[in-house]
Amino acid sequence: MKATGLSELEAVLAVARHRSFRAAATHIGVSTSALSHAVAALEARIGVRLFNRTTRSVSLTEAGAQFVDTIAPALSTIRVAIEQVGSFRDTVSGTLRINASAGAAKQAMPLFVAFLQRYPDMKLDLVTEGRLIDIVVEGFDAGIRLADTVPQDMIAVPFGDRQRFAVVGSPAYFARHKPPVTPADLNAHRCIRTRMPSGAIYQWEFERRGKAVRIDAKGALTLDESDLMLAAARAGLGLTYLTEWNVAADLEAGTLVRVLEDWTPPLDGLCLYYPGRRHVPAGLRALIEMIRECADERGARTERAPPKRKGARR
Structure with missing residues (x-):
């Protein structure tokens, strides 16, 4: 644990971040027992329980959550001060x-x-x-x-x-489906949908000549990882919407074909x-x-x- 004189507070933040004493101990390089002792010592001194502990999970109490929200910015400032001296x-x-x-x-x-x-x-x-x-x-x-x-x-x-997004599909897919000319044409296509970390389904965004359009792409497959979307598109399961950086190698190799390029300006x-x-x-x-x-x-x-x-x- 960092020798900053604030080891108990650092211990609390680590456990709150990882929701596990073992994972937190591994991350900061101390034994699980040492970390548990540091947290318990702080709880005993302030007379408030910061964590709910069971054999399977660790979670912040209401008091613990408020405590973490308060001390995290302060500890960040202290870390910066130490770095500044260094x-x-x-x-x-x-x-x-x-x-x-x-x-x-x-x-x-x-x-x-x-x-x-x-x-x-x-x-x-x-x-x-x-x-x-x-x-x-x-x-x-x-x-x-x-x-x-x-x-x-x-x-x-x-x-x-700068980044641009691209709508792409496989040659085999376009052998069976007419390429879209406008974003509205996507309503007649099978699209590989994107689930955001929040759980919401991402709406594909387009713009041309100052006109912005958002499409709720429809399809049988919903994914949350770009490599999986690429694999599905290569397999001909539908169109996907990713950054040029993600699809560049496939476009060069000819395993994917781009459409609606004039609707995706640089960002x-x-x-x-x-x-x-x-x-x-x-x-x-x-x-x-x-x-x-x-x-x-x-x-x-x-x-x-x-x-x-x-x-x-x-």
């Missing part, structure tokens, strides 16, 4: 925790590889998940998402190319985002600097506030 050292070191969607993480991997090669004393803890979380409460230094899903109270640092791409605060951890500053270097090479966008959210794109 930034006076010549060597960038420490652990950088980043939360990202799986697709964003795949696209960012070349950046992460270059970052770890440049700063061998840094460690990167990357967690991928579909749902959009509060990175401060969950203990992350930064997140990576498409620009229009970045929370408004965060500082966003765009990187990489802002990925952003690394972090809380708007004065002191930024040294490792995160170094990563931001690498992103800026890449942006300068491309003549790309600069750091800015995130755009107004248009929808729950992944």
